[in-house]
Every structure is written in C-alpha cells, then in structure tokens.
Amino acid sequence: MGNCGTREESAVVSHAQAVQQLHMLAKNSNTPTPTPTDKDKDKKHNRSVSDLSDPSTPRNFEDSGKNAVLYTHVIAFTLYELETITKSFRSDYILGEGGFGTVYKGYIDENLRVGLKSLPVAVKVLNKEGLQGHREWLTEVNFLGQLRHPNLVKLIGYCCEDDHRLLVYEFMFRGSLENHLFRKAAVPLSWATRMMIALGAAKGLAFLHNAERPVIYRDFKTSNILLDSDYTAKLSDFGLAKAGPQGDETHVSTRVMGTYGYAAPEYVMTGHLTARSDVYSFGVVLLELLTGRKSVDKTRPSKEQNLVDWARPKLNDKKKLLQVIDPRLENQYSVRAAQKACSLAYYCLSQNPKARPLMSDVVETLEPLQSCSDTMSEVSSSSTTVGGPFVMGGISNYHMHHRFAKNVGPGSSCRSPNPNCSPGGPAACRVR
Numbered sequence: 137m138g139n140c141g142t143r144e145e146s147a148v149v150s151h152a153q154a155v156q157q158l159h160m161l162a163k164n165s166n167t168p169t170p171t172p173t174d175k176d177k178d179k180k181h182n183r184s185v186s187d188l189s190d191p192s193t194p195r196n197f198e199d200s201g202k203n204a205v206l207y208t209h210v211i212a213f214t215l216y217e218l219e220t221i222t223k224s225f226r227s228d229y230i231l232g233e234g235g236f237g238t239v240y241k242g243y244i245d246e247n248l249r250v251g252l253k254s255l256p257v258a259v260k261v262l263n264k265e266g267l268q269g270h271r272e273w274l275t276e277v278n279f280l281g282q283l284r285h286p287n288l289v290k291l292i293g294y295c296c297e298d299d300h301r302l303l304v305y306e307f308m309f310r311g312s313l314e315n316h317l318f319r320k321a322a323v324p325l326s327w328a329t330r331m332m333i334a335l336g337a338a339k340g341l342a343f344l345h346n347a348e349r350p351v352i353y354r355d356f357k358t359s360n361i362l363l364d365s366d367y368t369a370k371l372s373d374f375g376l377a378k379a380g381p382q383g384d385e386t387h388v389s390t391r392v393m394g395t396y397g398y399a400a401p402e403y404v405m406t407g408h409l410t411a412r413s414d415v416y417s418f419g420v421v422l423l424e425l426l427t428g429r430k431s432v433d434k435t436r437p438s439k440e441q442n443l444v445d446w447a448r449p450k451l452n453d454k455k456k457l458l459q460v461i462d463p464r465l466e467n468q469y470s471v472r473a474a475q476k477a478c479s480l481a482y483y484c485l486s487q488n489p490k491a492r493p494l495m496s497d498v499v500e501t502l503e504p505l506q507s508c509s510d511t512m513s514e515v516s517s518s519s520t521t522v523g524g525p526f527v528m529g530g531i532s533n534y535h536m537h538h539r540f541a542k543n544v545g546p547g548s549s550c551r552s553p554n555p556n557c558s559p560g561g562p563a564a565c566r567v568r
Contacts, residue, residue, distance in 0.1 A: 210281050211293030215300050217248055218259055225261065231311075234359075236272060236375055237263040241307060244292070255306070257292055262301035272375025273301040279351060279374045287340030289362055289372040308362035308370065313421075317358055318430055327468035328506075329367050330425040331477070335502040336369030337361050341418060342495035344377075345411045352378045352388065352409055356417035357398045357431075358424055378409060397431035397442070402489055412489035418498065419484025423447055426477055428462030444485055451482035473505050 221242030222229050231239045238261050245254040262269045273294075280291035295302040313333060316322050325333070337356075344351040354376040362372045376393050388409045392399070400416035403409055420431050423443055429436075431443045440446045450456040457478045458471070480501050486492050493501070 209284075210277075210291055211252075211304070213293045213295045213302070213304060215295055215297045215302070218242070218295055218302055218304070221248060221257070222259055231258055234373070236269060236373070237261045242304075244304075255292070258305045258307050260303045260305065264299055270301060273303065275377055276303055276374045279377050283344070283347070283351070285340060285343045286368070287336045287343065287370055289370040305372065308372075309365040310363035310367060312359050313361040313363060313369065314358035316363065317424060317428060324428070324462070324464040325367075325425075327465045327473075330465075331473075331502065331505045333361070333363065333367060333369045334422055334425055334477075335499065335506060337371065337421065338418060338495055338498045338502055340369070340371040341414055342499050344371075345414070345495050349379055349382065350411055352411055353414050353417075354378055354393065354409065355395060355398075356414055356421060357395050358421055361421070381410070397444075400489065401487060410489060411495070412492045415484050415492040415495060415498070416486075416489070418495070419481050419492075420444060422477065422481045422484065423460075426462065426474075426481060427460050428464060448482060448485050451478040451485075476501065476505060 219225065221244060222240040225238075225240055229240045229242070231241050233239070240259045240261065242257050242259050243255070244252050244257055246252055262273055276291070277294050280288065284290070289308065290306040291303065292306060293304040295304070310316070316325050341353060341356065344353055353371065353374070355373060356371070360371060360373045362370050364370065378388055378390060381388050390407055390409050392404055392407050398417045398420050400413040403413045403416075420443070423429075424431060427443065427447060429440075429443050429447075432441060433443070434441055447460045450460050454475070458474060460478070461469075461474055480493075480498065484492055484498065
C-alpha cells in the first residue's frame with residue numbers, strides 16, 4: 137500500500153513505515169487464535185453485503201512491548217488504563233454496539249497518565265470472535281493514525297495487548313446521524329442543520345478522495361456519521377476503508393463489503409471499487425436527509441421500501457421533486473434550495489459511475505445552500521417569468537450553469553427573501 141496521507145502531514149511518520157511496523161507485529165504472532173466456545177459461536181460479526189469466508193488474521197502480538205506509538209499524535213494505551221476509564225467496561229458506560237464490537241464512554245486526564253489532556257473519549261472494543269475484527273482494527277489504526285481533518289473523527293489512541301484490540305476516539309456528544317434522523321423520539325433536524333451535516337460529510341469524503349494516495353471509505357452511511365455538540369459531521373469507522381487505485385489503475389478489485397441500501401450497484405455486481413462508489417453512497421445519505429426516510433424500510437408499501445428506487449425518478453421532475461421532501465421541513469427551505477439538493481442527489485445516484493460528480497464538486501454545490509436554506513417564500517401569484525414556479529421574477533441576466541447536463545428546472549432560481557441567497561445555479565459537478 138502506498139502513501140495515502142496528505143502533503144500537509146509531513147510531521148507524521150510515513151505511511152509505508154507505519155504499515156510495515158503494524159504488519160510485522162501481526163506476522164510475528166505465533167500464538168494461535170483462541171478456539172471460540174459454543175456460546176461465542178452463537179454470536180455473529182454483522183457486515184451486510186459481506187463475504188466473511190476468509191480466516192481472520194492473527195490477533196496476538198509476540199511482544200506487547202512492541203506496542204509503541206506508530207504515529208506522532210496517537211497514544212498507545214495499556215489495557216489496564218482503558219479498563220480504568222470505563223470502570224472495567226461497565227454496562228452503563230456503553231454508548232453503542234456494532235459489527236466491530238462495543239463502544240464505551242470514558243474520560244482521560246492527568247490522573248490516568250501525566251501529560252494527558254482532559255478529554256471525554258469513546259473506547260471501541262474488538263469482538264474477539266469477529267472474523268474481520270483484527271483486520272478492520274489494523275485498517276483503522278493505519279488510516280486514522282495519519283489522516284487528520286475536521287470532518288473525520290479523531291483517533292486518540294489504541295491498545296494492543298495479547299488478543300485485545302481497542303481504539304480510543306474523541307467523544308461525539310450528539311451521537312450518530314442515524315439516531316437523529318430515524319429515532320421516533322428525536323426532535324426532527326431542521327433543513328439548515330441537514331444541509332450543514334451534508335456539507336460536512338461531503339468535505340470529509342472529498343478530503344479522503346483528494347489525499348496523495350486516495351482513500352475510498354466504502355461504508356458511508358448515517359450510522360457512521362457522528363455529530364459533535366455543534367452538529368459538525370465527522371466520518372467514523374474506517375474498518376472497511378481501502379487505498380484507491382494508482383497510476384493507470386481504474387479501480388480496486390476487492391470482496392464486496394458494505395451495507396445493503398448504500399453500496400453502489402456496480403460495486404455490488406463486480407467488486408470493482410472506485411471513489412465514485414462513495415459518491416453513490418453519499419447520494420443515498422443525502423436522499424435520507426432530504427426525505428427523512430431510511431434507505432431500506434420494510435415497513436413501507438412495497439414500492440416505497442427501497443428509497444432510491446422510489447425517490448430518484450421524482451428528483452428529476454420539477455412537478456414531483458417536492459413530494460419527496462420530509463414533510464416535517466415545511467416552510468424551512470426555498471424551492472430553489474430543494475431543487476439544487478434534489479438535483480445533486482439525482483446525479484450522485486446515477487447508475488453510470490462516470491456520470492456521478494466528484495466529491496469536491498459536491499462540496500462546491502452544497503456550500504451555497506448553507507446561506508439560503510433558512511426560509512421559504514410563498515409563490516408569487518404575479519410571477520410570470522418564463523420557467524414556471526421555480527423562477528423568481530426580477531432576476532435579470534441569469535444563466536444556469538450547464539455543468540449538470542439536463543438539470544431539472546433549467547431556469548430555476550431562489551424564491552427565498554434571504555439577501556445572502558445567491559441566484560447562481562448549481563456549482564460545478566465535473567463529469568468524467
């Protein structure tokens with residue numbers, strides 16, 4: 137694997153050196169993986185759309201003393217330290233559970249180790265019987281150990297003792313986007329907050345795709361988007377991330393792993409992974425933000441159970457696109473903003489990967505929506521401007537950008553009274 141770090145991170149040890157150290161530690165293991173008990177066998181390591189036939193990699197290191205800091209800003213914790221901050225992994229400290237294992241809340245400070253900054257953290261504990269657990273743990277240390285960005289969850293440290301594998305992250309106060317969107321008791325997120333979350337998540341993906349060696353996230357979904365106290369979105373769970381193609385390579389061939397309803401169709405069919413696979417997954421999440429619906433919901437009528445199949449045809453129809461918007465968002469957005477967001481989702485969800493925009497272009501498209509998403513004006517009964525109800529009278533010399541071919545409502549403009557709302561069309565979505 138080549139260097140997937142950014143040029144700005146010269147202070148961090150090289151990716152190649154870190155990978156070599158981590159893999160040498162794993163290869164030097166000569167302690168066999170413990171045989172699971174009958175009780176263990178009843179437990180499953182859940183990854184939808186996954187092939188878990190490969191045996192797991194060794195989980196025991198020959199010498200725990202080699203558990204050294206491989207990256208300049210990542211701490212090697214002892215198991216005792218992490219047991220201390222989670223009260224021996226007490227059940228009332230559990231934040232959540234997933235395919236990797238259980239996540240606990242903890243708190244680090246100088247009482248734990250001299251020099252530590254006081255900080256609430258999340259401690260993720262590997263399921264020892266998880267078939268892919270060690271490999272995913274290694275991947276997370278590898279990528280998050282060198283990548284730093286405001287929209288990626290920060291890896292504080294890790295622990296690797298005997299067959300124990302743990303990761304320590306910054307604590308995200310508001311939990312996952314999934315909980316805020318779909319829990320019945322949750323207060324509905326506003327349009328402005330949803331667009332801010334979409335932009336933050338898009339920036340995180342764009343950063344990964346534009347790294348010196350691109351990183352493909354491969355598991356972009358609402359449960360992996362965490363929110364801090366200000367609703368800043370941060371990508372978490374890098375266990376399935378892959379280094380992107382290099383040189384003349386067009387894709388990375390890999391076993392199909394991800395989550396049903398989010399994985400790009402061409403990836404599911406062929407195992408060919410590209411950055412455009414992430415773009416499709418982003419389109420699904422954007423659609424969930426717009427509609428307030430899950431990507432797959434078996435409780436709905438049969439024709440509405442798959443969100444993309446139900447909603448995408450409406451996104452390109454100016455008479456129907458507002459029908460898909462979450463009714464709880466009424467009067468919170470301009471029609472122009474809704475149109476641009478729906479158009480973006482439409483192209484991200486294209487069956488043809490080459491027709492999907494780059495994530496950098498997705499960011500450029502979402503940025504103007506941050507300033508004109510607060511209000512929605514009523515349709516003026518006197519408006520006779522060519523282009524129908526999507527056009528606001530009084531804007532002259534306006535030309536829609538043609539970077540989205542056949543964009544919905546080619547004469548569309550903002551009907552919001554917000555003076556900061558730009559009348560410009562969608563930002564560039566470079567199609568290659």
